[in-house]
Amino acid sequence: PSSSAASDGCFIQCLRENIPSELIFTPGSSKSNFTGVLESTIRNSRFLANTTVRPICIVTVTDASHVQAAVRCGRTNGVHLRARSGGHDYEGLSYRSVRPETFAVVDLANLRTITIVTTADEPPTAWVDSGATVGELYYTVANKSSNNTLAFPAGVCTTLGVGGHFSGGGIGSMMRKHGLSVDNVVDAKLVDANGELLDRAAMGEDLFWAIRGGGGESFGIIVSWKVRLVRVPPKVTVFHITRTLEQGAVDVLTNWQHVAPTMPDDINMEVLVQGAPQGQQQQVAVFFQFLYLGTCDDILPTIVSCLPELNATKADCNEMTWLESTAFMNFGDTNTTQLLDRSTGPNFFKNKSDYVRRGIARSVWLEILTKWLAMNGSGIIILEPHGGFVGSVPTGATPYSHRSGVLYNIQYVASWSAGDDSSVAIDWVDSFYDFMGQYVTKSPREAYVNFRDLDIGQNTVVNDVSTFDSGKVWGEKYFGSNFERLATVKGKVDPTDYFRNEQSIPPLLQS
Template identity: 55%
Template sequence: MAVSISIALLLTVCFVGFYVPAPSLAASAGDFVGCLSTDVPSQLVLTPGSPSFKPLLVSSIRNARFLAPATAEPPLCIVTPTNTSHVQAAVRCGRAHGVRLRVRSGGHDTEGLSSRSQRPEVFAVVDLAKLNNVHVDPQEATAWVNAGATIGELYYAISKAAPGLGFPAGVCPTVGVGGHFSGGGQGLMMRKYGLSADNILDASIVNADGILLQDKKAMGDDLFWAIRGGGGVSFGIVLSFKVRLVPVPPMVAFFSVTKSMDQGAVEAVTKWQTVAPALPDDLTVRVNVQQREANFQSLYLGNCSAVVATLRDRLPELNLTRADCREMSWVQYVAYIYFGDAINSSPLEALLLNRTMTLGRFYKNKSDYVKEALTKDAWEKIFTWPTGAAAEGQLVLEPQGGRMGSIAEGDTPFPHRAGVLYNIQYLESWAGGNTTTPSWINTIYDFMEPLVSKNPRAAYANYRDLDIGVNQVVGGASTYESGKVWGERYFGGNFQRLAMIKRKVDAGDYFRNEQSVPPLLS
């Protein structure tokens, strides 16, 4: 049985105390690289003159929309640290010579901000891919994972060291742990175990002074709270996380059922909205709406007989049968939901440890949270919303409820908890040659405004969207008022606390980008 899901979705559902004025580009390049040479081996610092520079720069660009901007205005250099001291040196040298840092672990930032800057600033990229170690402790049911590891590398390490354990995170194996955890980390076990960020037990970080804070005790309660869902690279460079592993059965159940409009797709999705968040916590059913069809996919921490019986009772519109369902180990499932039947011909090592992706179409993402079910009439309009001849539009609907509804809004910076039925990822893809986003995603997003969460209209930080606002820099720091425009949509009432923590740990706003948390200075 092949997974009925578009390749576009697979590639996406798949991320210091004073101000230093930036000197000239030429001066910054020589001084910064010279400073790095004291502590970082030269082979770990690639400059534009190196033949390996451009291949490395583009190797982690996941969206073709950012290829031209990143190469047209490239960073001064790319630092590829292999230990903590190299990261510390990058921060210290950046501070000393007016060079800001863009940090990437997997390169999946949906606005490409880990590889490029939209502003006329001098910056370097710190690529954490070589800091990708995972150490699993089966007895303690925990793992230390470096921020440069991918989700696939984490899943594989867990499966090898601790069969019977897993971890709640996303479906795209090339997504980097650093960005994914820092924005929350939604996934198909969140109804049972919460977000990735909800299962972080400890961490280490290099702060804005280049000092290593090696655990949560050293960083303090506020900073430790902020990095568990408060967005990437606003507070420092996280090097590693200690995470709680969760029990998974020897076999899990997966089904994939596609319904066209003629087969009742609209009716099924309309009902799914209230059924899916109320299902047993062990069962998640998400939906991909595309080309007038709805593809329903499950993860059930149990067997096929049970999930078929539950869905035939709770969502008979799917007409689910035993033939639609497959049983497999948890690690086989995390490969199968992304790669489909390729797992029958390729070893898991090749699938989950491969960091590369094919760079194809251009993409644009947006997101919403839904608290009141949409009507059947609304869904009929959504299913038939027109797209351009060269564009494809998708909605990915992931149910909440379960554990997500029982965690308090302020326990972590991620606020979208009680009362949320499901979240929506909007994704439009189109052929290259035109960097202007086609009209489908913007028009359907406008149509949805009265139907989704309000005051503010919420969004998911890991589906970064610069359309909802960017920081304005005044006097050498991002202003709180400009950040509040987008920040309250990602973080709700937690945004003010994040900005207060930012003031405490990085008042000079060294770690900043177009949507980094600004310091609340007054």
């Protein structure tokens, strides 16, 4: 065998000596269901293709000591590891490599205990393992309180893995009131590049800062997070309103840009614009999904006076518990047991993101809705307002740099079905993104690390280390002025660049 095959063999042998063999999956073994485990959380079906560069092995850890053993075996035998929690990475970097590379996956899906800590005088907290989904977190937390008034701010899609989602920040429908997920993380347990298990006190404040939004993979494998829970009222209101072009969608959108980021912080006014590709019967529709932490009567007059073009009425209100609202916004009904369902259907997509700091003119919205979203291959765009708490946090407080002055972010979603030619949808999203460049933030053109997009830049590896200059190209888009600090932390905690992928933070070594 070649020397690399021999070291792969030694790596797997080392794993077997330290981790129960039923948790180790290799492609060759007839007894192990390698493909089933690999595909179990591939959220973007593009990467089911057999051209995808796959791991040499997957370890489905059930204890922090297994993560430590995998890191030590990997370091000794020159095998890199990729961590996977929920598998929702847009570019699949938790389980695939873009370039041919030997790596193994540490899959945390079975490490998912959630423990709620309530004491008489302190706000409640929870320890949540990285392999839990945000749906499981919402369900467990809310059901722990007598009238469903405990909650946590995180993303809308309930199958997101806590590990990757928190690593990149975590934006969601309570961020204007309570901030990102990472604004509420108070401690964490991480396995570093030496295989040591460190909590906040042991890792120090620089590393603790970096893991709260600096993106997955770069600094170690986070096993568990301690979060501060938040209180919500017993009743919240979800507005669902759809407007077409004839119903004045362009005017509503134009005014929405200024209203949504400046409204009281207990209302979040998310917008989804559904394209109507040529040849299909549907028309372009703008879907408004608002979450208000209170009753309909309390907020409706404010919406009517600030956004009169929308013509919102009491009939658009749906009152329910906060927990029910997390199901309702995701599935369209209030059955909360769906939050525990980790399965996802086939989904082929390519996403990109932007941030807007100056409102876009009405004439441009008209062009977007009548031209860009009516094109062949057009998908959807999602607009998430900032302001409120998320906008008040200083830019350097966490790696998420898109704070003061951001009106909203835009997510562009191109999708297609199995067997379709993906190039039509991908060409649409690429050319639409080029067009939008003139209306969004520039120098850098900001992007959100959790909406990972490899088109904005990828690391170059020289002498087995990702270079700072190659990382800077994409890193300043995700992190602005926080990028250099992230690279400095990386240089201290993982100077040989053991934890890496195509967009991991490169080490900046102090001379």
